[in-house]
Amino acid sequence: MEKHDVVIVGAGPAGLKAAEILAGAGKDVLVLEKNEIVGPKVCAGGISTKCKNLGIPKNLFERSFDSFRLLRSHHDIVVKYNKSVGYTIDRAVLGTYMRKRTEDNGATIRTSSRVTSITKDYVVCCGKKIKYNYLIGADGSISTLRKYLNLPTNKIGIGMQYLVNQETDYVMGCFDHKIFGSEYVWIFPYKKSFSVGTSAKLGTKNIPELRKKLDSWCKKRGIDLKGAEFQATTINYDYQGFKFGNIFLVGDAAGLAFGFSGEGIYSAIVSGKIAAQSIIDKNYDYNKDISKLLKHKRLQESILPFLEQEHIRPILFEFIALGLRTRLGREIFLKFFA
Numbered sequence: 012m013e014k015h016d017v018v019i020v021g022a023g024p025a026g027l028k029a030a031e032i033l034a035g036a037g038k039d040v041l042v043l044e045k046n047e048i049v050g051p052k053v054c055a056g057g058i059s060t061k062c063k064n065l066g067i068p069k070n071l072f073e074r075s076f077d078s079f080r081l082l083r084s085h086h087d088i089v090v091k092y093n094k095s096v097g098y099t100i101d102r103a104v105l106g107t108y109m110r111k112r113t114e115d116n117g118a119t120i121r122t123s124s125r126v127t128s129i130t131k132d133y134v135v136c137c138g139k140k141i142k143y144n145y146l147i148g149a150d151g152s153i154s155t156l157r158k159y160l161n162l163p164t165n166k167i168g169i170g171m172q173y174l175v176n177q178e179t180d181y182v183m184g185c186f187d188h189k190i191f192g193s194e195y196v197w198i199f200p201y202k203k204s205f206s207v208g209t210s211a212k213l214g215t216k217n218i219p220e221l222r223k224k225l226d227s228w229c230k231k232r233g234i235d236l237k238g239a240e241f242q243a244t245t246i247n248y249d250y251q252g253f254k255f256g257n258i259f260l261v262g263d264a265a266g267l268a269f270g271f272s273g274e275g276i277y278s279a280i281v282s283g284k285i286a287a288q289s290i291i292d293k294n295y296d297y298n299k300d301i302s303k304l305l306k307h308k309r310l311q312e313s314i315l316p317f318l319e320q321e322h323i324r325p326i327l328f329e330f331i332a333l334g335l336r337t338r339l340g341r342e343i344f345l346k347f348f349a
């Protein structure tokens with residue numbers, strides 16, 4: 012039977028980062044990816060400043076921005092900083108870059124290879140059993156590994172977006188509670204296009220209805236959706252644990268995306284790194300680093316119960332909009348998101 016030190020399910024940012032580090036440390040690593048191409052993923056590609064430490068070269072970014080625009084029914088504020096506060100990246104570009112680094116370090120990435128079942132000793136992929144010493148579940152928000160571990164997933168959102176072939180300059184957040192309730196609409200600009208999208212917790216909203224609301228919001232704002240590609244998929248933010256014996260869950264599979272902003276690239280890469288480090292160094296205390304990641308996630312998600320209350324929502328959004336007119340408010344906002 013084929014056997015590897017580490018088998019990683021999924022070649023998203025979480026799986027590739029873990030593979031890159033493990034292979035760099037001399038481990039025999041196999042990454043199994045169900046798709047034919049590594050990288051493309053339904054994602055707005057927004058990267059916050061905390062990603063600066065992840066070593067993604069700046070020339071890979073589509074755009075960098077030092078301001079964003081905040082819309083409410085009666086506010087249109089441009090919030091400006093004297094530094095870059097975020098970037099956008101094309102997920103295909105990020106995937107190609109990370110794949111190369113991983114393969115250069117000696118890991119094997121096998122595409123068109125869906126893992127269909129898992130046991131405590133081996134995974135089954137394309138009808139073949141593959142044995143592992145360690146297994147990393149980096150297989151996104153509908154994770155086969157998470158299912159195998161029998162973990163519940165109650166906090167899961169659906170993100171939807173249009174890719175519009177027009178240029179725009181601003182990153183935009185629109186908090187219009189009368190239309191979108193507790194959710195917001197984003198616009199993320201790329202070199203020659205932008206994404207406009209929104210999200211909602213599954214089970215709380217009628218999803219086709221939400222899409223219609225997004226369509227009519229775009230129409231009202233003069234955004235022409237003719238020819239724009241519509242995409243949607245899930246985001247898991249229900250963290251239930253990281254290490255289960257010799258099995259690790261990372262990124263969206265672990266529910267490490269941030270529940271309010273929907274940001275997940277950062278925690279995917281960081282958790283991939285932590286899993287790799289835990290396998291390489293038996294004395295490494297992964298709890299400290301996972302707790303750091305969870306601290307920011309939980310801080311951001313602490314706003315969710317308030318947003319779910321209809322009478323508090325407008326007051327909170329109003330408070331944020333007013334706060335952003337002050338320097339202190341802008342700094343707090345940045346800390347909260349980035």
Ligand SMILES: Cc1cc2nc3c(=O)[nH]c(=O)nc-3n(C[C@H](O)[C@H](O)[C@H](O)COP(=O)(O)OP(=O)(O)OC[C@H]3O[C@@H](n4cnc5c(N)ncnc54)[C@H](O)[C@@H]3O)c2cc1C
Nearest residue numbers: 021023024025045055056057126150151170262263275276
């Ligand atoms: C609409 C939308 C917008 C978003 N915008 C942003 C944003 O602006 N910024 C941000 O930081 N995050 C954003 N996110 C979240 C972000 O996309 C994810 O958090 C991130 O991709 C998680 O990375 P990952 O490596 O954990 O999982 P993924 O990127 O999902 O990678 C998982 C990989 O596993 C593979 N796979 C799955 N099952 C199997 C299997 N059984 N066998 C083999 N392979 C398998 C998949 O094909 C995939 O390649 C957005 C999400 C959505 C839905």
